[in-house]
Amino acid sequence: MTAKMTSALPKDDRDGLDPGIFLKDPDVAHLAVVLLDTKAITSDVDSGEEYPTVRVRAIESFHRNSETGKQLQRIWRETWEQRTGNRSLPLDIDGDDE
Secondary structure, X not given: OOOEEOOOOOOOOOEEOOHHHHHHOOOOOOEEEEEEEEEEEEEOOOOOOEEEEEEEEEEXXXXXXXXXXXXXXXXXXXXXXXXXXXXXXXXXXXXXXX
């Protein structure tokens, strides 16, 4: 099962994406904490499966070299490894390409 995601961001102070970090380091993967909820549920009549569409309720971005960014990298890595059983990340989040 997969989930779909709406592309809209909150239009108020819940949109914490900082354009500055993306302009400063456009080739770097940064981190964000995102609060999501279910906007809709779609049913496939043939299979009976249901698919959620999630929306961003709030988002905060962090430069990956900030203290919070480093903590989030560790948490993300540990969570990803537990969920997948893999030891290497699918993205360069550690900055090994620098």
